[in-house]
Amino acid sequence: MGTYKILLKSIVFSTRSRRRFFTFVIVFSILSGATIILLSYFDNFSREGLLEHRGVIYEASTLGSVTYDDAQGDIDPGTLGAEAVIYYKYVNFGTNLRICSIDTKYKWGFSEIKPNDLVAGNFPSGDRDALVSDQLLLLLLDAQAPVNIYTKPVVGTKFRLGRSDDTEFELRISGIFKKPESPSLIADDTREWIFIPEASFEDLLSSQNLNYDDSSDLIFIHSVSIIASGDVFSGVSYNNVDAIAANLGNLPGYDSPDFKSKTDKDEQRNMMFLSLIFGIFGTFMVSTLYSYLITRFRRREVAVLKAMGYSKMNVRIVVLSEILVVAITGFVIGLLVIQGFLWNPLGRQSSYIYLIIMSPTAFLSFLAVVISCIPGFILITTRILAVRPIEIFRQK
Amino acid sequence: MSNNVLIEAKNLSKEYIRGKKEVVMAVNDVDLQIPKGKLVMVTGPSGSGKSTLLNILSGLDKPSEGKVLYEDENIAEWDEEKLATFRRGNVGFIFQNWELIRIMTALENIESPLYPLKIKSKEIRMRAISLLKQVGLWDKADNYPDELSGGEQQRIGIARALVGKPRIIFADEPTGNLDQDNAASIMRLLKSFTKRDTSVLVVTHNEDLKRYADTTHRMSSGRFV
Numbered sequence: 230m231g232t233y234k235i236l237l238k239s240i241v242f243s244t245r246s247r248r249r250f251f252t253f254v255i256v257f258s259i260l261s262g263a264t265i266i267l268l269s270y271f272d273n274f275s276r277e278g279l280l281e282h283r284g285v286i287y288e289a290s291t292l293g294s295v296t297y298d299d300a301q302g303d304i305d306p307g308t309l310g311a312e313a314v315i316y317y318k319y320v321n322f323g324t325n326l327r328i329c330s331i332d333t334k335y336k337w338g339f340s341e342i343k344p345n346d347l348v349a350g351n352f353p354s355g356d357r358d359a360l361v362s363d364q365l366l367l368l369l370l371d372a373q374a375p376v377n378i379y380t381k382p383v384v385g386t387k388f389r390l391g392r393s394d395d396t397e398f399e400l401r402i403s404g405i406f407k408k409p410e411s412p413s414l415i416a417d418d419t420r421e422w423i424f425i426p427e428a429s430f431e432d433l434l435s436s437q438n439l440n441y442d443d444s445s446d447l448i449f450i451h452s453v454s455i456i457a458s459g460d461v462f463s464g465v466s467y468n469n470v471d472a473i474a475a476n477l478g479n480l481p482g483y484d485s486p487d488f489k490s491k492t493d494k495d496e497q498r499n500m501m502f503l504s505l506i507f508g509i510f511g512t513f514m515v516s517t518l519y520s521y522l523i524t525r526f527r528r529r530e531v532a533v534l535k536a537m538g539y540s541k542m543n544v545r546i547v548v549l550s551e552i553l554v555v556a557i558t559g560f561v562i563g564l565l566v567i568q569g570f571l572w573n574p575l576g577r578q579s580s581y582i583y584l585i586i587m588s589p590t591a592f593l594s595f596l597a598v599v600i601s602c603i604p605g606f607i608l609i610t611t612r613i614l615a616v617r618p619i620e621i622f623r624q625k
Numbered sequence: 626m627s628n629n630v631l632i633e634a635k636n637l638s639k640e641y642i643r644g645k646k647e648v649v650m651a652v653n654d655v656d657l658q659i660p661k662g663k664l665v666m667v668t669g670p671s672g673s674g675k676s677t678l679l680n681i682l683s684g685l686d687k688p689s690e691g692k693v694l695y696e697d698e699n700i701a702e703w704d705e706e707k708l709a710t711f712r713r714g715n716v717g718f719i720f721q722n723w724e725l726i727r728i729m730t731a732l733e734n735i736e737s738p739l740y741p742l743k744i745k746s747k748e749i750r751m752r753a754i755s756l757l758k759q760v761g762l763w764d765k766a767d768n769y770p771d772e773l774s775g776g777e778q779q780r781i782g783i784a785r786a787l788v789g790k791p792r793i794i795f796a797d798e799p800t801g802n803l804d805q806d807n808a809a810s811i812m813r814l815l816k817s818f819t820k821r822d823t824s825v826l827v828v829t830h831n832e833d834l835k836r837y838a839d840t841t842h843r844m845s846s847g848r849f850v
């Protein structure tokens with residue numbers, strides 16, 4: 230109870246050394262901002278942006294231009310030295326619908342629907358999960374492909390697909406995506422698309438008692454993502470991407486793949502390292518400097534508190550709360566400012582990350598800030614606890 | 626030890642090494658008793674060892690030799706944490722420079738010794754307000770130390786020393802930076818608290834303050850004379 234009281238009071242008192250408090254809150258908010266930007270790069274790379282840096286996408290030039298069989302002939306994974314080759318297969322399902330397979334491991338590997346295009350729910354992970362468009366209500370009962378959804382889709386709703394009553398296949402809406410903007414194969418198509426994991430795709434096809442290899446019911450591909458091995462930061466993946474592209478070149482039936490130029494890639498990497506220095510390293514430097522200032526400015530106060538009988542732990546809480554309060558306040562302000570920039574006034578999501586406050590990036594940045602403060606904490610604790618009241622009082 | 630003695634120092638010595646090999650006996654074989662509810666004063670010129678004696682008696686410093694007995698226990702042997710606990714419950718301090726904490730208001734300064742204790746915030750506030758009234762500064766509750774005069778700051782210092790209901794108050798030159806009128810009122814205030822069984826040890830170079838003391842010792846070069 231005593232400890233709790235000291236903590237609360239110390240937090241209030243920390244804000245009273247106004248000039249020091251505000252100066253460092255502002256400094257910390259700038260540094261936290263840099264940290265958040267840095268980590269959003271990581272987040273970016275680990276999700277959609279990653280595809281540009283780690284893979285080559287061959288997208289069919291029009292729907293129906295490449296069959297799955299042809300695609301397998303075009304691309305030989307064995308000779309490419311790729312980490313993975315993902316085919317995004319689709320079939321026509323009645324006259325209103327196409328069913329497309331996606332990969333649950335490389336969620337960011339699909340060129341059109343990204344994890345951040347989700348407006349509700351999650352990317353499919355379970356076998357019977359389905360990703361549907363927010364405009365699915367256009368899709369009504371179809372004589373050939375009954376789908377029993379009659380209202381706007383809701384996450385968790387189960388529905389059945391089937392070409393006849395006895396082949397019905399149950400799926401669950403795990404997530405709802407925002408339709409991509411034109412031009413895009415999906416956006417420009419008159420049919421609706423439902424995305425399901427690769428495994429369910431196979432199951433669905435076999436449940437329909439149809440031969441999808443015959444000419445009227447072919448399996449086509451929307452695109453192929455070839456994921457290069459190696460990591461982004463060392464630049465190894467870049468070189469592998471280039472090697473794959475050189476090896477394959479342009480393939481008939483596909484659009485020519487889009488490559489980031491070497492300078493673009495280098496620029497992005499430089500930005501990353503810059504924010505690394507400003508963000509994490511800067512936070513570390515400033516928090517250490519700030520801790521040092523606290524130990525200087527609050528020495529006399531600490532001497533008085535110790536004379537009054539504050540224990541080591543009590544004193545520790547008094548001084549540590551100042552740097553914690555300042556670092557956290559700065560972090561929250563930095564986060565809000567960045568959120569403000571990302572929030573497009575038209576209510577549309579700009580960039581990949583539209584709600585950074587709820588993102589893992591925010592959490593990771595917070596962790597980074599706290600960890601950067603640890604050397605400062607240690608400095609404070611050792612210096613403050615070494616204060617001997619009689620020595621301080623002798624100094625006028 | 627007689628029943629009404631609160632703290633007793635026996636053969637207390639403290640030596641400092643100054644420069645290379647010069648040994649300074651800041652306190653040299655001193656015996657002292659502080660009875661319950663009395664104001665004991667130690668006077669003497671600057672450098673005579675008064676502060677050193679006070680610091681040892683209050684457990685802020687350790688003697689080179691001798692004992693400090695508090696209820697038959699020698700606090701000179703205790704470690705820092707144990708001494709902190711001891712001071713928290715039994716000791717109040719008043720300093721020459723007041724040493725109020727600048728980021729706390731007058732009222733919060735008075736409350737501050739109680740924050741580590743298991744006492745409800747409401748109770749703490751009530752005690753601090755009552756003391757603020759007793760030192761006549763009720764209207765300055767929300768002022769910061771920088772906004773108070775020296776005399777006012779020292780009264781807050783006294784209220785802070787008393788808030789934990791200590792059994793003894795240690796005051797090192799409590800009037801050192803005050804004019805005569807303010808000094809007299811501070812001493813009267815201190816004296817008034819001895820009536821409630823609080824002991825007070827005042828060390829000062831100002832011989833004029835003797836009239837407020839129940840017992841006075843004169844110190845010179847580390848010894849009582």
Ligand SMILES: Nc1ncnc2c1ncn2[C@@H]1O[C@H](COP(=O)(O)OP(=O)(O)O)[C@@H](O)[C@H]1O
Pocket residue numbers: 641642643649650651669670671672673674675676677678
């Ligand atoms: N930490 C120290 N190191 C060396 N000498 C000290 C130290 N503290 C006090 N002294 C010396 O001890 C003597 C007594 O000092 P002090 O107790 O402060 O006297 P007073 O309070 O009576 O002025 C002085 O000669 C002083 O210089």
Ligand SMILES: [Mg+2]
Pocket residue numbers: 675676677797
């Ligand atoms: Mg002195």
